[in-house]
Amino acid sequence: MKVYINENQYLSDVLPVIPSNTVLRKKITGCGATRGEIKANRHSIIIEPNVPVIKGKCSKHGEDNLFGVHEGVYTTHVVAYLRQSMKANKLFKILATPESFQKVKEAFEILGVNMHEECFLLFDECHKIVKDVDYREDITLPFDDFFQFKNKALVSATLVEFSDPRFKSFEVVEIEPTYDVRKTLHFCPTNNVLEATKKVIEHIGSGKICFFINSTDVIDSMMNALGIKEESTVFCAPKSVERLNERGFMNARDNWSEDNMKRYNFFTSRFFCALDIEMEERPHVIMVTDLSHATHSMLDPRTDVWQIAGRFRNGISGIYHVASFNSNYTVQSVADLKEQVTIMENVYYYLLNQYNHASSRNARIVYMDTLKSHPYKKFLDKEDRKNWSVIDNYVDEGLVTSMYNSEKELRGGYERVGLYKVVPVKGGYYKASEKLDKLTVPSKFKSIKEKKKAIVEQLEAIKDMDTELKRQWRDSLHATDPCIVEAHELLGKEVIEKLAYSNQKIKEAMIVERYKRKTTSTAFIELMKNTFHVGAKYEVERVKTTILSIHEKLDIAPLRKVTAHTINELFETRETWVGKASKRKRALYIVKAKV
Incomplete structure (x- = not known):
């Protein structure tokens, strides 16, 4: 299904209500998909990818009874909001991060309201489910609930493929712009990210510059190398703010505000999508991918780049991508990556079958250890069900990595998307003999002891x-x-x-x-006390075999060799004898219990 939209129209002008059981591919950012759902005459729960987006929308739509649920907001707060809304006869309009969705669910359960029947669930920027699941495991938490909602939809301007079979019944609604939405992108391939960035800044001249770099280490090094710290602001996650503060840079923020912007402004991936950056000036945007220091700084032309370009509601003056490459990265197709998953799956279940039919205990131990560390294990959830989002992420990551094999591959990636007018910028490659500045990122390879100490302190x-x-x-x-x-x-x-x-x-x-x-557990102690009694005598050999049998009953593997004197861990004993003189045997007399 296609719905056509003209320039300066909102989505609600051409699609008054988002239909249920649909995947909405809107192609253009900022056309008001979430705005339409906020204004829709129905109870709504909207899942947003991160906190800045929620805070921004709650601030912008102050008259629409919006309530943001994220870290620091608790179930009791949601319950109070729902009660207040019902009392005032207002529609529920809840915006929540995926990780905080459980608090929303619990609040409805406390009030006895069936949210699956009463509310429309919209999963905004749904490409993030696939993009982020490798490091945000809980981003998929609302998914099982999602399919239980009577009315539901997903939306993104940069849709990625979902292999989850539960989406087969969903209709894809494409929002097709009637005007040219392509953006001119200056493509700056290089083997020296710092020098190439300097050239871009010189070319730009005056005006605000917004850098998008998914690494605070690279950002910090860039600011130092360019000598622009006093003229810079960094917008990043709270933990990164703390890290930059520790390094002496105090102008870092975890929420965007135009008042905090300076000449040079750096954004991490927390601000790549969904956030509305509304400012009078049209800034220049420089995206940086530095594979020498941060492999996670790779940007996907299909999603990240288009989302970044769409953050600025009043437009941008120009967009540049400075990128380095790694020829060791393997170029792979979707078919290659899916075949790899299938092979891993087949091997995993072959091993599982061998485990289930193993004829000896040792064989089962070996098969189980192999299964636990098998690469296919990451594609299973906690209940050992196939996690389709993780599989999609594996394929997606493989495709993105392939693009950074070479300048040719990445340019091809841009051209295949069809959303850019790519303008190559030459002169980004430098000879090794040239004495040029390079980014120097502090080594992350601290001693193992230092790393462990840092974790313990946290x-x-x-x-x-x-x-x-x-x-x-x-x-x-x-x-x-x-x-x-x-x-x-x-x-x-x-x-x-x-x-x-x-x-x-x-x-x-x-x-x-x-x-x-284990050996001080209630069950172990009770069994020992039930077997051995104060004031009684027990043959030494019987003591040993009895303790071993208790270990077996509780499935406790003895840490050390069990002897009769193992009993002294729980009882005070003294050596004695039992039996008649001719058949006397060594024994232990139980004086008293220690526990």
Whole structure:
């Protein structure tokens, strides 16, 4: 289905209400898809990709009973909003991040309101589900609920393919502009990002410049190398604000405001999509991809670049992409990447079948260890169901990486999209013999001990934090170093420091502690007390076999060799004898219980 839109029209002018069970591909940014849903005469829940977008829209639509749900907003706040809205006979208009959707769900359940029947659910900028799921696992949390809604839709100006079979019944609605929406893009391939950026700045001359670079390390190095820190503002995530503050740069913000802008303005991916940047001046936009220092600074012409260009509601003076490349990146097609997933799946389920039919315990152990570390495991959710978004992300990431194999590949990527008039900028390649400045990004390769110490300090800092934030932060640290996070939870900071952050010693201490916790569990102690009684005597050999049988019953693998004297961990005993003189056997007398 195609719907045509003229220049300066809102989506609601040509599509008064977003139809249910549709995927809306609007092609143009800023045509008012979320605005239309905010104004629609129905209860609405709108999922937005990040906090700045929610705050921006709540500020802009102050008369529309909007309520933003994100970090720092709790279920009780949502309940109060819903009650107040019902009392005032107002429509629910909730904007939530994917990670905070659960709080919305819980609030409706508390009030006994069936949100699946009463509300329209709109997943805005839905391409982010695929784009971000590799580092924002919880971005897919609302998905299972999404399909339970009677009325629902997804929308994006830069749609990516969804392989989830549940979308087969959805209709794709294309919003087709009747005018030329292509943007002129100055393509600046280079082997020296700093020198190429200098040239672009010199070419621009005066006026505000907005840089889009998905790396605060590269941003910091760029500002230092260009000598522009006093004239710069950085808009980034709260953690990055803290990191820049620690380095002495205090003009970093986690929310955009025109009042905070300076001559040079740097934005990370938090601000790539959905945010409305409304300013009188039409700035120049410079996007930077520096593969030498930040592989995650790659920008996708199909999504990222188009979204960045569409952030500025009053337009831009020009857009430039300074990019370096890596010829070691493999060029792959969609078919190649999907075939890889299929092969991984086949191998995984072959191994699973072998595990299920293994004839020995050792074989099962080996197969299980292999399954746990198999590359296909990342495509399964916590219930071992296929996670279609992660599969789509794998394919998408492979396609983007392919484009950065060479200048030719990336230019081809731009041309295939059909949304740009690409203007190549020559002179970006420099000889090794030329003595030119290069970006110097501080090494991230700290000693392993320093990295572990930093993680432990962060874990200590979040002890008393909000539950959701604490969980998210803990999970991100766990993804970086699972061992040290689990060690902190099991042993605590003091023990880790006593062990001097030694990996081997920490692992040994964890094994001992886990064993202790199992053997000091209520079940183990009760079974021991039920078997051995104070005032009784037991043959030494019987003590040993009995303790082993209790381990087996509770499926506890003994940490050390079990002997009769293992009983002394729970009881005070003394050696004695049982039986008649000719058949006396060594025994232990139970004096008293220790626990």
